[in-house]
Amino acid sequence: MNLHLRIWRQENSRTPGQFMNxxxxxxxxxxxxxxxLDLLNQQLITEGKEPVAFDHDCREGICGTCSxxxxxxxxGQDREKVKAVTACQLHM
Structure with a gap:
């Protein structure tokens, strides 16, 4: 699959952010x-660019860290709103 991603990038809480394609x-x-996202980060690192930061832990849909x-x-972890689908359980 070929994907086009639009990701919010912000250096820290004190600087303005923007969407990057x-x-x-x-x-x-x-x-x-x-x-x-791991594949995207590999590509960005190869290009000498800053990888996309995101939280994750178990990658099994248990902890809810990957919101x-x-x-x-x-x-993420609010199981009532999204029928228990964490980002690590979401597939292409």
Whole structure:
């Protein structure tokens, strides 16, 4: 799969942020969202750019650390709102 990503980037809480656009090619449909972000970070590091920072821990949908806003929907530990789908359980 070839993906076009629009990701909010902000250096810290005191600086203004902005959306940045990224293209990522060759992503497997079996990849989780976090695995896709790992691929993007590998690409960014290879290009000498700052990787995308995101929290995660177990990557098994248990801890809820990988809470992300994806397409305007919050994914994470609030199991009532998203039917228990954490970002690590979301696949392409």
């Amino acid at each position: 990224y293209d990522l090619n060759g992503v497997s449909e079996d990849s989780s969202f976090l695995e896709m 992300l806003m994806i397409n305007g929907v919050a994914h």
